[in-house]
Amino acid sequence: FGIFFQTKNQKKSRATANHVAEQTYAAVPHSFVFHRGQIGKNVAQLIVDVRRVMEPYTAESLKVKKKNVLKDFVAIAGPLGVTHFMIFSKTPTTINMRLARLPKGPTLYFRVLKYTLIKDVVSSLKKHRMHEQQFTHHPLLILNNFGADGMHIKLMATMFQNMFPSINVQKVSLNNIKRCVLLNYNPESQEIELRHYSLKVVPVGMSRGVKKLMQEKFPNMSKFEDISELLMKGTNLSESEAEQDGEHNITELPQVYSGRGNMASQQSAVRLTEIGPRMTLQLTKIQEGIGEGNIIYHSLISKTEEEIQEILNRKEAQLKEKECRRKKQAENVAQKKEKREQHKKNSLEGIKKKRAEAEEDSEVEDPGMQDGQEVAAESDDEVEYYRQAVGEEPDEDMFPSKRKLSSDKPPRKDMDAKRNDQGQNRGKTGKVWNKSGHRENMKLGGSKFATKKPGHRENKFSGKKKFEGKKSLGKKNKDKSFKSKGQKAKPGFKKKGGGARQGFKQWKGKG
Numbered sequence: 001f002g003i004f005f006q007t008k009n010q011k012k013s014r015a016t017a018n019h020v021a022e023q024t025y026a027a028v029p030h031s032f033v034f035h036r037g038q039i040g041k042n043v044a045q046l047i048v049d050v051r052r053v054m055e056p057y058t059a060e061s062l063k064v065k066k067k068n069v070l071k072d073f074v075a076i077a078g079p080l081g082v083t084h085f086m087i088f089s090k091t092p093t094t095i096n097m098r099l100a101r102l103p104k105g106p107t108l109y110f111r112v113l114k115y116t117l118i119k120d121v122v123s124s125l126k127k128h129r130m131h132e133q134q135f136t137h138h139p140l141l142i143l144n145n146f147g148a149d150g151m152h153i154k155l156m157a158t159m160f161q162n163m164f165p166s167i168n169v170q171k172v173s174l175n176n177i178k179r180c181v182l183l184n185y186n187p188e189s190q191e192i193e194l195r196h197y198s199l200k201v202v203p204v205g206m207s208r209g210v211k212k213l214m215q216e217k218f219p220n221m222s223k224f225e226d227i228s229e230l231l232m233k234g235t236n237l238s239e240s241e242a243e244q245d246g247e248h249n250i251t252e253l254p255q256v257y258s259g260r261g262n263m264a265s266q267q268s269a270v271r272l273t274e275i276g277p278r279m280t281l282q283l284t285k286i287q288e289g290i291g292e293g294n295i296i297y298h299s300l301i302s303k304t305e306e307e308i309q310e311i312l313n314r315k316e317a318q319l320k321e322k323e324c325r326r327k328k329q330a331e332n333v334a335q336k337k338e339k340r341e342q343h344k345k346n347s348l349e350g351i352k353k354k355r356a357e358a359e360e361d362s363e364v365e366d367p368g369m370q371d372g373q374e375v376a377a378e379s380d381d382e383v384e385y386y387r388q389a390v391g392e393e394p395d396e397d398m399f400p401s402k403r404k405l406s407s408d409k410p411p412r413k414d415m416d417a418k419r420n421d422q423g424q425n426r427g428k429t430g431k432v433w434n435k436s437g438h439r440e441n442m443k444l445g446g447s448k449f450a451t452k453k454p455g456h457r458e459n460k461f462s463g464k465k466k467f468e469g470k471k472s473l474g475k476k477n478k479d480k481s482f483k484s485k486g487q488k489a490k491p492g493f494k495k496k497g498g499g500a501r502q503g504f505k506q507w508k509g510k511g
Contacts (some may be wrong), residue, residue: 028138028165031058031084032073039090042117047088049118049277053181053196054086055135057165070291077102084163085290088112097281099159105289106296108159113191114280121276129198130275138165139179139196146185152286152297153185156192174255180272190299194279197272201257204250204267 033051035043051058059082073085085100095112122128141164146157160183182195250269253262262268286297294315303311386394 026081028057029083029163030081031086031163032062032077032082033058033086033088034062034064034073035088035090036070037089039088043088043090043095045117045119046115046277046279050086052118052135053139053277054163055138057138074102074290096284099163100290101159101162102290105287105293106155106159107287107290107293108156109284109287110192110281111284112279113282114278116276116278118276121274121278125273127273128275129200129273134178134198137176137178139181140167140177140199142180142182144182144184145187146183148185148187152283155286155297156185156283174253175258179275190282192281192283194277194281196275196277198275200271200273201253201259201262201268202271203259203262204269 031054033047033054035047039047051060051062070087076082077085083102085098085102087098087100089096089098095115097110097112099108099110101107122130141161143157143160146153164181178199180197180199182193182197184193184195185191186193249271250267253264253266253268256262256264257268282299283297284299285295288294288296294312383394
């Protein structure tokens with residue numbers, strides 16, 4: 001049971017710690033550092049170095065494609081909790097940097113006057129202190145000379161402060177502060193210097209020899225007669241180790257700091273080592289929103305109050321016009337949708353109506369049909385069939401659909417004679433009734449179920465069929481009156497074979 005409760009408590013504490021970590025991570029600002037347009041190799045490396053400065057709350061491996069637009073980054077910034085954009089771009093003459101606050105701005109436009117990469121800064125140092133543990137926590141931000149008058153200066157200071165997590169002095173752990181970012185504003189040149197340093201704290205108030213012993217670095221004591229000389233003189237030390245400390249970097253530690261001899265309430269010196277990159281920036285303008293909006297400040301163009309008011313009025317008119325267009329477009333979309341629904345409804349009603357009429361036509365007709373109604377073609381055929389088969393007029397009750405027959409119809413003999421004349425003129429098969437009352441198809445003027453074919457002759461007495469004449473394929477082609485409608489053969493072309501076979505090929509090709 002003890003193991004069970006211990007495991008359960010561990011899971012609960014682990015879940016609580018993860019929840020607190022997620023809340024803490026979501027509360028701090030995050031950033032995207034990327035470029036727009038074509039840039040060179042050095043600017044691309046500068047972007048990588050700036051991401052190194054903004055770690056760990058930045059996208060280290062952010063991939064940017066040519067087809068990506070600014071709206072794509074804004075769309076994914078919300079779910080990821082990104083609050084700032086640092087956008088680099090390059091022109092033939094200058095390098096620019098935009099610093100944007102999400103989601104509603106403002107956007108600060110800077111011109112990068114000078115920059116130095118990390119590799120160049122590190123190569124100029126004799127000993128550099130840069131390791132991966134320094135980048136597990138965010139750097140300490142230091143602002144200098146940003147208290148001058150001017151709305152744009154205060155806005156810059158606020159923007160830079162909000163880019164990095166705030167520090168609670170009462171709860172901060174000094175061991176988490178391994179780096180610092182320095183921003184220095186020069187009021188005369190209106191330039192901003194950005195520097196990135198690594199922090200190191202060493203104890204003071206003891207000789208250099210004792211420091212060496214505490215750091216487990218044993219000096220060369222071959223020239224000393226006694227160990228006291230090492231504690232008192234501290235010779236044979238390198239120049240970098242003999243760095244002079246003064247009041248400018250000595251402070252009293254409120255907590256125990258990592259490193260030998262850094263105890264609480266003890267005097268220690270804070271030493272900075274630059275690890276890069278460096279940038280010299282100059283503010284050009286400040287704009288509302290992200291990429292669009294009113295210009296709040298411009299370093300090169302100044303406008304009067306009347307001009308600013310005119311621009312604002314023009315902007316307001318454009319917004320009203322845009323709203324009217326959007327409203328009109330919404331009305332047009334609603335009308336089109338309503339017309340489509342009405343058309344669909346009418347179409348369905350028409351289909352139902354047509355289907356109902358088709359069903360009514362397919363039903364058996366009512367025997368009590370009115371006299372003025374149209375008689376179907378099938379009823380006419382049945383009455384005529386009865387008249388020719390029986391030889392007398394049908395009763396009125398026999399065919400209800402044909403209640404009343406026309407009294408002006410000609411007699412039966414005249415109708416038969418007229419029908420025979422029409423059959424002979426058309427040359428089609430007619431209807432003849434035999435003595436038994438059955439209907440038979442025959443060719444008027446010929447035998448039953450027979451049609452005349454070319455080359456056939458009928459014999460009245462024997463009924464035998466004979467072919468008339470002989471068919472000769474060769475003779476047909478020898479006819480001089482035959483002329484081919486096709487293209488003539490080229491001169492010099494000889495056909496193989498001859499005689500009857502040649503005539504056969506020509507006759508065959510004619511068709």
